[in-house]
C-alpha cells in the first residue's frame with residue numbers, strides 16, 4: 001500500500017526546492033518528481049490548501065501554509081543528513097529521506113543543538129532555523145564550534161565545512177582538511193596556521209570560519225549515547241530504528 005502522507009511530504013519537499021531555485025513552473029515540478037507524478041495527489045494537496053495550482057498557466061507553488069509544512073520537512077531532512085554524515089559517517093542520501101517523515105520537531109531541535117546549530121546540509125543547502133537556533137540552546141556536552149574559536153595548540157576533529165564555494169571545498173579536501181580529519185591550531189595571527197596530516201597550512205579568516213570542529217575532539221561514546229537516549233525518549237514510531245538501532 002502506498003503511504004499517502006509520506007508521498008505528500010515528498011511533494012511539499014520538491015516544491016520547497018523549486019522555490020529555492022526560484023521556479024514556479026509545473027514542468028519543472030513534473031521533472032523533479034519524475035515517475036512519481038500523480039495528479040490526484042496534487043489535487044488533494046490543493047484541496048488541503050497547501051498548494052496553489054494554475055493548470056492553464058502551468059504554474060505551481062506552495063501556499064503560506066504549505067511553505068510552513070515544507071519548511072519543517074526540509075529542516076528535518078537536512079538535519080538528518082548532517083547527523084548521519086557527521087556522526088555516523090554513513091550514506092545520508094537514502095536514510096535522511098526516511099528520517100524526515102518519522103522524526104518529531106523536538107528531536108530535530110535536540111540533534112540541531114548537539115551539532116551546534118549547523119547552517120547548511122552536507123550538500124551546502126541552507127537548513128531552515130528552528131526554535132533551538134533562535135534561542136541558541138546548548139548542551140552541557142561536546143558540540144561543534146568554529147575552528148577559529150580553538151585555543152592555540154588545541155587539537156580537534158573536523159565536524160563539517162560550511163562553504164558554498166566548491167573551489168574552496170576542493171582546496172581544503174586536497175589538503176586533507178575534511179570531515180573527520182584531525183587538525184591542530186598553531187597560530188591565529190598574522191594568519192591562521194593549521195596542522196593537518198603532518199602538514200602546516202596557512203588559511204585566511206574566511207576559510208577558517210567555514211571549518212567547524214568538535215569542541216572536545218570528536219563525538220565520543222557519550223555523545224552517541226546521548227543521541228541514543230534522545231532516540232529512545234522521543235521515538236514514537238519504529239521508523240527511527242534504522243538510525244538509532246544501528247551500530248558503527
Ligand SMILES: [Zn+2]
Pocket residue numbers: 010013077096097098100
Ligand atoms: Zn525527502
Ligand SMILES: [Zn+2]
Pocket residue numbers: 078081121122123124125
Ligand atoms: Zn542536503
Ligand SMILES: [Zn+2]
Pocket residue numbers: 109112113116117118130131132133134
Ligand atoms: Zn538549532
